[in-house]
Amino acid sequence: MGVDQVRQLFNPQSIALVGATDKSRWSWSIYGNLKLHGFAGPVYLVNPRGVPVHGEPSYQRVTDLPGPVDLAFVMVPTSAVLDVLGEVADAGIPSVVLLTSGFAEVGADGAEHERQVTDLARRRGLTILGPNGNGFINAAAGITPYGLPIDNPLLRGPVGVVLQSGALASAVLTFAQSRNVGVSLLVSMGNESMVSMTDVMRYLIDDDATRVVALFIESVRHPEEFVALAREALVKGKPVVAIKVGRSQTGARVAKAHTGSLVGDDAVVDAVFRRSGVIRVDSLEDLIITAGLLAETGPLPGNRFGFVTASGGASEIIADRAEDEGIEVPEFAPETVERLRKVVPPFAATQNPVDVTGYILINRDLMRNALAAVQDDPSLDALVLVSDLPRTAPPDPAPVVEMFQQSSEVLRHTTRPVIVMGNTLTDITPFGRDVASQTGYPGVLGGIQHGMTALGHAVRWSVLHRAAAQEAARPADGAAQLRQAEPQQAELLSAGQPGSSWSEHRAARFLAAHGIPVVPSALVASPEQAADTAAAVGYPVVVKLAADGIEHKSDIGGVKIGLTNAEQVRAAYADVTAAGRAAGAGVQGALVQPQRSGGIELLVGVVTDPAWGQVLAVGLGGIWVEILADTALEVLPVGRTQVLRALRGLRGARLFDGPRGTEKADLDAVADAITAMADLAVRLGDRLEALEVNPLLVRGSQVEALDALITWRQP
Numbered sequence: 001m002g003v004d005q006v007r008q009l010f011n012p013q014s015i016a017l018v019g020a021t022d023k024s025r026w027s028w029s030i031y032g033n034l035k036l037h038g039f040a041g042p043v044y045l046v047n048p049r050g051v052p053v054h055g056e057p058s059y060q061r062v063t064d065l066p067g068p069v070d071l072a073f074v075m076v077p078t079s080a081v082l083d084v085l086g087e088v089a090d091a092g093i094p095s096v097v098l099l100t101s102g103f104a105e106v107g108a109d110g111a112e113h114e115r116q117v118t119d120l121a122r123r124r125g126l127t128i129l130g131p132n133g134n135g136f137i138n139a140a141a142g143i144t145p146y147g148l149p150i151d152n153p154l155l156r157g158p159v160g161v162v163l164q165s166g167a168l169a170s171a172v173l174t175f176a177q178s179r180n181v182g183v184s185l186l187v188s189m190g191n192e193s194m195v196s197m198t199d200v201m202r203y204l205i206d207d208d209a210t211r212v213v214a215l216f217i218e219s220v221r222h223p224e225e226f227v228a229l230a231r232e233a234l235v236k237g238k239p240v241v242a243i244k245v246g247r248s249q250t251g252a253r254v255a256k257a258h259t260g261s262l263v264g265d266d267a268v269v270d271a272v273f274r275r276s277g278v279i280r281v282d283s284l285e286d287l288i289i290t291a292g293l294l295a296e297t298g299p300l301p302g303n304r305f306g307f308v309t310a311s312g313g314a315s316e317i318i319a320d321r322a323e324d325e326g327i328e329v330p331e332f333a334p335e336t337v338e339r340l341r342k343v344v345p346p347f348a349a350t351q352n353p354v355d356v357t358g359y360i361l362i363n364r365d366l367m368r369n370a371l372a373a374v375q376d377d378p379s380l381d382a383l384v385l386v387s388d389l390p391r392t393a394p395p396d397p398a399p400v401v402e403m404f405q406q407s408s409e410v411l412r413h414t415t416r417p418v419i420v421m422g423n424t425l426t427d428i429t430p431f432g433r434d435v436a437s438q439t440g441y442p443g444v445l446g447g448i449q450h451g452m453t454a455l456g457h458a459v460r461w462s463v464l465h466r467a468a469a470q471e472a473a474r475p476a477d478g479a480a481q482l483r484q485a486e487p488q489q490a491e492l493l494s495a496g497q498p499g500s501s502w503s504e505h506r507a508a509r510f511l512a513a514h515g516i517p518v519v520p521s522a523l524v525a526s527p528e529q530a531a532d533t534a535a536a537v538g539y540p541v542v543v544k545l546a547a548d549g550i551e552h553k554s555d556i557g558g559v560k561i562g563l564t565n566a567e568q569v570r571a572a573y574a575d576v577t578a579a580g581r582a583a584g585a586g587v588q589g590a591l592v593q594p595q596r597s598g599g600i601e602l603l604v605g606v607v608t609d610p611a612w613g614q615v616l617a618v619g620l621g622g623i624w625v626e627i628l629a630d631t632a633l634e635v636l637p638v639g640r641t642q643v644l645r646a647l648r649g650l651r652g653a654r655l656f657d658g659p660r661g662t663e664k665a666d667l668d669a670v671a672d673a674i675t676a677m678a679d680l681a682v683r684l685g686d687r688l689e690a691l692e693v694n695p696l697l698v699r700g701s702q703v704e705a706l707d708a709l710i711t712w713r714q715p
């Protein structure tokens with residue numbers, strides 16, 4: 001859907017409720033929301049009997065309405081939907097919210113009914129949100145055609161919320177209101193028969209009233225569009241925060257390789273979100289708290305924070321959580337400590353985090369003075385004041401309001417950004433909200449646990465935003481993009497048959513032909529030839545089965561290592577080829593290779609994810625790959641910098657530094673080899689299902705693929 005169609009949908013000047021009836025709670029809620037929250041245009045009620053509804057006259061048919069209508073909210077029985085939509089189109093109404101359920105969510109018959117609905121809508125020029133959705137709340141414009149009650153007041157703000165869940169929408173709105181986080185638009189998507197989540201994302205990215213986009217995602221129907229929009233939002237500085245449910249590995253994982261067991265669906269989503277700058281959170285609370293923080297602060301200048309609290313315990317929790325989130329809590333400069341000593345009690349802590357102690361009950365200026373004392377410290381990028389809004393109104397609220405007014409003045413004039421964070425996650429009361437509104441006091445993050453999580457997300461997103469904005473500002477290398485996008489014809493011609501697998505012999509030759517370092521290997525067809533080749537190679541040697549269709553040769557006894565004489569080599573040849581025949585493989589002979597020892601074994605693989613495309617997995621490899629499961633994922637294409645980041649991000653990355661006398665790995669050489677594999681995968685495009693090297697042996701600056709597997713994709 002185009003942005004203009006979606007904008008028209010969310011900004012109607014007149015609304016018709018089709019199927020309105022006093023017997024329906026949906027009908028009461030929608031009508032009540034529109035009236036309670038001040039919808040300025042006419043609201044027409046359509047009831048087939050033409051009886052009064054909700055104390056107002058109704059019309060029997062849509063075509064009987066006395067004036068033009070911009071939006072029809074349809075809540076008729078499933079069997080009547082097609083006829084009603086025909087009437088809506090006849091009346092010239094462009095947009096529809098379809099509340100009715102009983103479509104694709106109930107099975108094949110419902111899906112066919114939904115297809116008929118969308119066919120009619122496309123023929124007649126209708127834009128449909130739903131079916132099976134609660135509608136939307138355009139809080140920025142005071143337009144609330146939404147199927148569940150909306151409490152008053154409706155807090156307007158800069159967070160746009162899109163949910164692939166009808167039932168959770170009200171819970172998310174309630175929590176946002178309880179934390180004083182206002183929304184610009186909230187949409188319950190329903191079945192997305194026409195208007196999709198990405199359509200609404202595009203609208204929100206273009207919407208001046210929205211500074212942050214918050215998503216509850218069950219599935220991404222248009223992956224390429226999602227990634228493109230997320231990158232656009234990142235460059236523009238409009239954060240996208242998302243909770244993605246469905247962590248279990250339930251998608252199609254068809255790669256015939258170790259990589260397939262490591263690249264789970266949820267791990268790929270993590271990699272896609274990280275690459276696209278989408279902030280992934282684990283709870284609805286973090287969704288709203290993180291979105292609310294970024295809506296207020298925008299990009300943060302760095303990760304070095306100064307904290308001012310009135311609790312030693314809070315200071316200790318903050319220090320622990322800061323380490324979890326990669327937030328630095330630097331020591332104050334001597335001049336900062338000296339300024340602090342002049343304003344806090346002698347028994348207060350003057351290190352970071354600052355604990356001004358409970359003496360604030362005597363000196364209410366203590367927190368403000370401490371904040372002013374540390375704000376100019378040269379080691380800080382931003383400040384956090386740990387304080388809560390008042391909960392209950394005293395008999396005379398004026399002193400409380402005055403205190404927060406003074407605090408607001410200090411916060412507005414600090415030389416560093418200041419974020420206010422509460423101690424615990426509690427609702428902001430109406431009195432607290434009123435004080436904040438009167439004084440201009442900033443939003444308060446919901447508790448140390450969720451607040452520090454939000455700070456960590458905001459810092460990491462800010463780094464990604466700056467990098468993306470700088471990259472977007474650089475002129476594009478058109479020639480490089482062309483080289484990346486167009487597969488080389490020779491590579492396509494030499495690719496395997498769709499659905500086939502190449503085991504080591506063919507796969508290694510293919511990789512070597514494209515500049516990827518591979519261990520020397522010779523294909524032999526008899527025990528004597530194996531022994532002669534081993535003598536030429538030099539002992540010790542390895543003998544491996546050569547047969548396509550066997551992904552893991554060692555599992556069937558197809559690999560013999562540490563062979564030191566001709567007799568062992570002849571026996572090994574007989575054993576591995578017999579194992580291949582017993583497994584029903586088309587045996588081509590055996591491979592003889594020099595024995596390699598020492599070094600670090602890595603797995604490097606590329607698989608084609610059904611939704612997101614090619615994904616690179618890099619991890620500690622060899623026989624321990626599934627047990628260790630120490631893997632970093634990147635969505636292709638990647639550059640050398642991203643590969644180095646993936647290598648350094650492994651839990652076992654310290655092995656590269658040569659601990660306990662082992663040889664230090666040349667990570668630049670490793671990254672060159674892995675980048676070459678990734679580039680080859682990109683050039684092969686959709687011909688490739690999976691490409692794997694396991695292990696890639698790293699010994700200092702020597703990097704070699706010791707085994708390889710390629711699976712070609714079915715059409």
